[in-house]
Amino acid sequence: MTDAYPSRFNRFVDTRGVCTTPVPFTTALINGLAPGGGLYVPTEIPTLTLEEILSLAKMPYAQRAAFIYKRFEIDLPEDVIDACMERSYGDNFDTPDICPITSLDETTHMLELWHGPTSAFKDMALQCLPHFFSASAKACKERGELDHDFCILVATSGDTGKAALEGFKGVEGVCIGVLFPDGGVSDIQRKQMVTTTGDNVYVWAVRGNFDDCQTSAKRVFSDAAFAETLLADHGVALSSANSINWGRLLPQVVYYISSYAELCKQGKVEPGDPIDVCVPTGNFGNILAAWYAKQMGTPIDALFCASNENRVLTDFLETGTYDIKDRAFILTPSPSMDILVSSNLERLLYQLSGTNGDAIASWMNDLSTNKAFTVDESVVSALSTQFFGASITNEECLATIRSVFEEHDYLIDPHTAVAYAATERLRRNNPVLVACTAHWAKFGNNVYKALHGLKPIDELPADVSALTGCQLNKLIADETGKHDIPAGLADLDAMTPRFSDVIDGNEASVENALVRFIASQRV
Numbered sequence: 001m002t003d004a005y006p007s008r009f010n011r012f013v014d015t016r017g018v019c020t021t022p023v024p025f026t027t028a029l030i031n032g033l034a035p036g037g038g039l040y041v042p043t044e045i046p047t048l049t050l051e052e053i054l055s056l057a058k059m060p061y062a063q064r065a066a067f068i069y070k071r072f073e074i075d076l077p078e079d080v081i082d083a084c085m086e087r088s089y090g091d092n093f094d095t096p097d098i099c100p101i102t103s104l105d106e107t108t109h110m111l112e113l114w115h116g117p118t119s120a121f122k123d124m125a126l127q128c129l130p131h132f133f134s135a136s137a138k139a140c141k142e143r144g145e146l147d148h149d150f151c152i153l154v155a156t157s158g159d160t161g162k163a164a165l166e167g168f169k170g171v172e173g174v175c176i177g178v179l180f181p182d183g184g185v186s187d188i189q190r191k192q193m194v195t196t197t198g199d200n201v202y203v204w205a206v207r208g209n210f211d212d213c214q215t216s217a218k219r220v221f222s223d224a225a226f227a228e229t230l231l232a233d234h235g236v237a238l239s240s241a242n243s244i245n246w247g248r249l250l251p252q253v254v255y256y257i258s259s260y261a262e263l264c265k266q267g268k269v270e271p272g273d274p275i276d277v278c279v280p281t282g283n284f285g286n287i288l289a290a291w292y293a294k295q296m297g298t299p300i301d302a303l304f305c306a307s308n309e310n311r312v313l314t315d316f317l318e319t320g321t322y323d324i325k326d327r328a329f330i331l332t333p334s335p336s337m338d339i340l341v342s343s344n345l346e347r348l349l350y351q352l353s354g355t356n357g358d359a360i361a362s363w364m365n366d367l368s369t370n371k372a373f374t375v376d377e378s379v380v381s382a383l384s385t386q387f388f389g390a391s392i393t394n395e396e397c398l399a400t401i402r403s404v405f406e407e408h409d410y411l412i413d414p415h416t417a418v419a420y421a422a423t424e425r426l427r428r429n430n431p432v433l434v435a436c437t438a439h440w441a442k443f444g445n446n447v448y449k450a451l452h453g454l455k456p457i458d459e460l461p462a463d464v465s466a467l468t469g470c471q472l473n474k475l476i477a478d479e480t481g482k483h484d485i486p487a488g489l490a491d492l493d494a495m496t497p498r499f500s501d502v503i504d505g506n507e508a509s510v511e512n513a514l515v516r517f518i519a520s521q522r523v
């Protein structure tokens with residue numbers, strides 16, 4: 001079996017130097033996290049010529065994605081890759097361009113990553129990963145590496161849960177359960193989740209906050225006895241498919257390469273001329289994808305790392321010390337970037353340290369024992385030539401939404417606003433591609449505050465806060481003339497909720513709920 005398997009497919013090792021033998025793409029995808037706690041990274045980063053990059057502009061987006069995937073020597077037949085991409089990037093997006101670029105002026109190009117079914121950029125990866133996950137599980141079964149199905153378990157503070165539900169619904173060999181904090185997500189976010197269609201999905205509200213949700217999910221994942229029971233009684237293993245999975249990073253590399261081709265095609269950039277990229281960053285996944293695109297030959301010069309008031313990355317880029325010892329977790333208008341530990345940074349450090357797994361292992365050990373680590377001088381200098389950080393305050397964020405609307409008649413969400421404000425601060429001579437990560441109507445509360453000159457800490461007026469999320473969006477649309485609210489958000493009040501369970505956050509209660517759901521899947 002091993003002999004017949006072409007070794008050129010064994011392309012993935014881990015960041016902490018534990019996997020001495022590389023594994024294929026399908027194994028990396030199914031495992032998610034590598035043995036030893038590190039992240040999977042390719043042994044070689046493929047490169048594209050400028051001609052190849054420019055030629056992408058002639059293809060539909062799904063073919064661009066397939067073209068780039070094939071360069072990574074993925075151990076799936078080419079027709080399977082093509083078919084997965086057709087399903088990932090088709091009419092599930094509200095435009096055939098998938099992620100169109102709106103240029104505000106000659107040097108500011110907004111890459112709209114929110115045209116997918118949940119109106120946030122996580123769709124770009126989560127409409128794609130599930131198809132590759134399912135195909136990979138099948139391949140692993142055929143190689144005799146596993147003999148079971150999967151249940152994806154996600155604890156969400158809002159956006160990821162819905163994107164994962166939409167991505168995995170209807171996918172063969174997988175079911176998905178999502179836990180969200182009862183009362184801890186916005187009206188829009190809750191309605192998006194509890195109205196999800198599909199037979200292989202379930203959603204629970206958990207009594208407690210997001211931390212309670214996440215803690216209970218982690219406990220369930222590490223309960224070995226529970227895993228054994230699930231496997232023996234139901235033929236199912238749990239998986240998380242979270243943002244450290246290589247299968248979530250690779251789809252994001254695609255749109256940076258594709259966007260460069262697109263900018264050239266539209267005559268906004270001369271082929272070969274450099275651009276800078278600005279990304280609103282939380283877990284460091286989206287900006288890392290831009291770095292990979294640069295390594296692969298895309299003419300990207302600088303990477304602007306935009307943070308909100310949780311400025312651990314801004315400080316790290318300045319000092320080389322990543323320190324969360326005395327750092328408070330700050331609530332901001334851009335909640336999907338409220339993060340202290342940016343997991344995907346580990347992959348960049350691995351590359352910049354000259355693939356030194358021992359160094360990474362020791363830094364990550366420092367982080368978990370001392371809540372801080374300091375990288376070598378050589379890594380600091382490699383970082384300082386490519387990455388530039390800026391931290392945007394809550395007030396600046398809201399002021400930016402207002403000023404961009406007034407100056408450009410373009411409405412942005414608070415995450416995009418953080419990136420726009422950082423671009424203004426960090427801009428050099430190159431045109432900038434700004435990653436826009438959510439449609440404004442996902443965060444109507446803060447957009448309303450911004451447009452009405454309220455402070456981030458101000459309450460909404462009583463009559464406004466009495467509105468549903470959909471009604472508030474309608475009000476903003478009427479006030480601004482921006483009637484482009486995506487159907488998936490506009491119609492939520494009219495949709496029937498399918499899930500109304502509220503459960504306790506303890507391990508036993510979550511496990512019972514999961515078993516009931518999984519048993520119902522396999523009748």
Ligand SMILES: *Cc1c(COP(=O)(O)O)cnc(C)c1O
Nearest residue numbers: 281282283284285286336415437
């Ligand atoms: C997840 C998310 C981010 C942060 O992306 P990372 O890859 O974690 O850096 C930014 N904006 C929105 C709207 C998100 O949902």
